[in-house]
Amino acid sequence: MSQTPLTYKSAGVDIEAGDALIERIKPFAKKTMRAGVMAGIGGFGAMFEVPKNYREPVLVSGTDGVGTKLKLAFEWDMHDTVGIDLVGMSVNDILVQGAEPLFFLDYFACGKLDVDTAAAVVQGIAAGCEASGCALIGGETAEMPGMYPAGEYDLAGFAVGVVEKSKILSGAEIQAGDVVLGLASNGVHSNGFSLVRKCIDRAGAACPETLDGQPFRAALMAPTRLYVKPVLEVLKDQPIKALAHITGGGLTENIPRVLPAGLGVDLQRSAWPQTELFAWLQQTAGIDESEMNRTFNNGIGMVAIVPAAQAGAVQDAFTALGEQAYAIGTVVTTDRATPVIVHT
Numbered sequence: 001m002s003q004t005p006l007t008y009k010s011a012g013v014d015i016e017a018g019d020a021l022i023e024r025i026k027p028f029a030k031k032t033m034r035a036g037v038m039a040g041i042g043g044f045g046a047m048f049e050v051p052k053n054y055r056e057p058v059l060v061s062g063t064d065g066v067g068t069k070l071k072l073a074f075e076w077d078m079h080d081t082v083g084i085d086l087v088g089m090s091v092n093d094i095l096v097q098g099a100e101p102l103f104f105l106d107y108f109a110c111g112k113l114d115v116d117t118a119a120a121v122v123q124g125i126a127a128g129c130e131a132s133g134c135a136l137i138g139g140e141t142a143e144m145p146g147m148y149p150a151g152e153y154d155l156a157g158f159a160v161g162v163v164e165k166s167k168i169l170s171g172a173e174i175q176a177g178d179v180v181l182g183l184a185s186n187g188v189h190s191n192g193f194s195l196v197r198k199c200i201d202r203a204g205a206a207c208p209e210t211l212d213g214q215p216f217r218a219a220l221m222a223p224t225r226l227y228v229k230p231v232l233e234v235l236k237d238q239p240i241k242a243l244a245h246i247t248g249g250g251l252t253e254n255i256p257r258v259l260p261a262g263l264g265v266d267l268q269r270s271a272w273p274q275t276e277l278f279a280w281l282q283q284t285a286g287i288d289e290s291e292m293n294r295t296f297n298n299g300i301g302m303v304a305i306v307p308a309a310q311a312g313a314v315q316d317a318f319t320a321l322g323e324q325a326y327a328i329g330t331v332v333t334t335d336r337a338t339p340v341i342v343h344t
Helices: 013-031 070-075 084-093 115-132 193-206 215-219 228-237 251-258 278-284 289-295 308-320
Strands: 007-011 057-065 101-109 135-143 154-166 180-184 242-245 261-270 302-307 325-333 341-344
Touching: 013 115, 013 193, 057 084, 057 325, 070 084, 070 154, 070 193, 070 261, 084 101, 084 115, 084 154, 084 242, 101 115, 101 228, 115 135, 115 154, 115 228, 180 308, 193 278, 228 308, 242 251, 251 261, 251 289, 251 302, 251 341, 278 289, 289 341, 302 308, 302 325, 308 325
Parallel strands: 007 135, 101 135, 261 341
Antiparallel strands: 057 154, 101 154, 180 302, 180 325, 242 302, 261 325
């Protein structure tokens, strides 16, 4: 493994500021290094060798951003968790295919680089990578005057993982009677923030001081939960047929993405608790349960579909690893246009 293999590049950034940023983030990126990283500092591209323990490796990639959650980061000057969100949105997506994340690259764009802000963001990215077992091996910091207002920036990220061809989770074996397990979210994660911001504006001074035992702002900015390590651990010994990352579109639009034709899921809303955060959002927005399950993750960040006979064992395995896992429904045959039904 090479010394801190960062291929960070700068577009139009003051040399002194760019160098200062790289020096700030080196120690954090170094913590994410893993076997397979090959490229050294200063290269034009990052290199990674596919692990040799895979006989038929299939690479899985994913890219995403943080969305309008960044608006609150700017307004509240809270930049230390959005980097974790950025990693979570991509690594949780590729995890759905059963893939182990290998490496991550990020793109940070601003009008004028603020080293402290950028360092806080990239430190969050490094923390997310370290928690997911993937290496932060490069990225780009772009300074584009006139493109972004002072104090604002944009983020994008890209993850690559690997899965044994024979172990790809396709959902093809799902059948009626299988159990739907839901893994608890950390909160809103990174979707639905246009409505979140409207709720904050509507509540004004009446916003609560705390939600679920956290200060109000901290509760809303809680980073996307990283499911990689517990899910990969459970996959070693337990029969999971499919996974669904609950992002934009909520439960009702993400679960169908892994279901074979003719199948749906029947969910029981009372099977998992409603947090103070989601209760406040629902009340303030004035929306029904159906819209909550379409706009937000509503408390469930990842869904696993498992055989009924092993559902208890899979649930116990997740619980033993510190995840809050709930049996939230079953797979059913359906000819409905709406494949996900949530009963209150």
